[in-house]
Amino acid sequence: MSTTSTTSIDAAVELRRLTRRSFATGGIAAVAGATGLWWIKRAAPDGGISWPLRTMMEFNTRVSEAIFDPNRLAPTFDVARALEPRVNGMIGLKKELDLRRWHLDVLTGGEKPVVERSLPINAIHELPRVEMVTEFKCVEGWSEVVQWAGCRLSDFITKYGHDTPFVGLSTPDRAYYVGLDRASAVHSQSLLAYEMNGRPLTPGHGAPLRLVCSLKYGVKSIKRIGAIQFTNKRPADYWAEQGYDWYLGH
Amino acid sequence: MRRIEHKHPRPIRWMHWLNVVLLSGMIWSGLLIYWANDIYRVQIGRWVLLHLFPDGFYNAFGLAGRLAEGMAWHFALMWGFAINGLAYVGYTLASGEWRHLVPNRNSFREAWQVMLHDLHLSQIEPPKRKFNGAQQFAYTGVILMGGGSLLTGLAIFKPVQFGWLTWFLGGYESARFEHFALTVGYVLFFLVHIAQVMRAGWNNFRAMVCGYELVDEATS
Numbered sequence: 001m002s003t004t005s006t007t008s009i010d011a012a013v014e015l016r017r018l019t020r021r022s023f024a025t026g027g028i029a030a031v032a033g034a035t036g037l038w039w040i041k042r043a044a045p046d047g048g049i050s051w052p053l054r055t056m057m058e059f060n061t062r063v064s065e066a067i068f069d070p071n072r073l074a075p076t077f078d079v080a081r082a083l084e085p086r087v088n089g090m091i092g093l094k095k096e097l098d099l100r101r102w103h104l105d106v107l108t109g110g111e112k113p114v115v116e117r118s119l120p121i122n123a124i125h126e127l128p129r130v131e132m133v134t135e136f137k138c139v140e141g142w143s144e145v146v147q148w149a150g151c152r153l154s155d156f157i158t159k160y161g162h163d164t165p166f167v168g169l170s171t172p173d174r175a176y177y178v179g180l181d182r183a184s185a186v187h188s189q190s191l192l193a194y195e196m197n198g199r200p201l202t203p204g205h206g207a208p209l210r211l212v213c214s215l216k217y218g219v220k221s222i223k224r225i226g227a228i229q230f231t232n233k234r235p236a237d238y239w240a241e242q243g244y245d246w247y248l249g250h
Numbered sequence: 251m252r253r254i255e256h257k258h259p260r261p262i263r264w265m266h267w268l269n270v271v272l273l274s275g276m277i278w279s280g281l282l283i284y285w286a287n288d289i290y291r292v293q294i295g296r297w298v299l300l301h302l303f304p305d306g307f308y309n310a311f312g313l314a315g316r317l318a319e320g321m322a323w324h325f326a327l328m329w330g331f332a333i334n335g336l337a338y339v340g341y342t343l344a345s346g347e348w349r350h351l352v353p354n355r356n357s358f359r360e361a362w363q364v365m366l367h368d369l370h371l372s373q374i375e376p377p378k379r380k381f382n383g384a385q386q387f388a389y390t391g392v393i394l395m396g397g398g399s400l401l402t403g404l405a406i407f408k409p410v411q412f413g414w415l416t417w418f419l420g421g422y423e424s425a426r427f428e429h430f431a432l433t434v435g436y437v438l439f440f441l442v443h444i445a446q447v448m449r450a451g452w453n454n455f456r457a458m459v460c461g462y463e464l465v466d467e468a469t470s
Contacts, residue, residue, distance in 0.1 A: 022460030
């Protein structure tokens with residue numbers, strides 16, 4: 001009887017020791033983990049988000065680029081499914097635009113870009129017309145099937161642009177601007193669109209010319225393009241400065 | 251006589267607790283993302299029974315207007331969640347621990363018995379094993395759900411490069427819904443899991459921290 005109880009007490013003492021040790025280890029790990037997460041949250045910002053999180057975005061971009069296959073296409077839909085997407089962003093569209101005076105500036109050079117040419121809308125209309133019905137996916141989480149018509153950005157680049165690693169696009173007032181990597185820019189589903197759902201673009205949807213990049217979230221599909229820049233340096237991107245990923249590729 | 255018995259291997263304990271942090275982080279950052287387009291609701295015809303979620307919910311937990319932050323955390327923590335989950339599956343397979351976890355032929359009947367017992371509808375005690383049938387279904391099921399979250403997540407993260415997966419899941423919007431539904435599933439799992447752990451008591455909980463449990467040996 002006494003042996004039994006001694007063993008039980010021994011067991012209880014031993015378990016208390018193990019418990020204390022494990023809770024101490026667990027406590028230290030929990031404090032270290034919480035400190036680490038706190039540090040990530042409070043680290044100096046880089047483009048509106050703490051730099052370790054920015055570093056992870058860039059890591060994800062490298063992974064995305066490594067698995068990128070230009071032959072993979074965004075799914076296309078029957079035109080009957082096309083709907084009017086909501087007008088979600090008005091940055092760069094606030095002032096009324098005089099369509100007769102609109103032109104598209106083509107810029108080259110990195111630090112001090114120079115206007116190489118200034119194109120009228122006819123220059124875009126003369127390029128082969130392409131229609132596509134793809135899903136417009138907003139970074140907010142909603143999506144809408146939309147029919148677009150325009151020219152391929154790749155055709156535009158071949159005729160008027162340069163084969164640079166990056167393409168930057170901005171509104172005439174430079175209030176909104178996006179950057180694209182070359183692979184996404186020359187993809188067959190990246191259009192300079194002038195029609196949406198069979199009608200010319202409305203001002204709210206980016207008349208007279210907008211980008212539709214089916215490989216990226218909608219924020220990259222800049223409305224009312226005023227300038228296209230060909231550059232070796234990754235162009236500034238409005239939302240990437242507000243804490244979003246620069247690449248945003250699908 | 252009472253003695254100490256080893257119950258949970260160290261890797262399982264570490265991965266379990268790490269997953270608590272990672273999955274909490276994924277759900278929290280997921281809510282920051284979901285806020286931007288919170289369209290899911292339970293409704294009959296036009297009568298909305300439950301909107302996921304009312305504004306008060308976001309305000310109470312400070313979840314509103316933080317989409318960029320949510321995406322940044324979600325797409326960083328996802329690696330930890332995926333690696334930890336795959337490591338867990340790999341470990342349970344390599345160590346043979348899966349034998350305790352994966353349901354077998356008798357688990358259906360046993361799980362039913364356990365449920366009746368836990369709802370006080372039956373007097374039959376659950377078997378004294380590491381995991382009973384109900385636990386086997388719960389713990390294997392939640393791992394499958396984890397795999398589902400990775401796949402549905404990948405389908406909405408890269409819907410073009412993994413277009414076949416998105417297509418298989420019924421399209422982009424379906425995949426987003428499935429991803430969300432799985433999260434609701436985790437929350438339901440937590441509710442039951444935490445209630446059961448509280449019911450089972452300190453000895454059982456402690457075993458998930460230190461690995462050992464005090465057992466009575468009635469016969470000696």
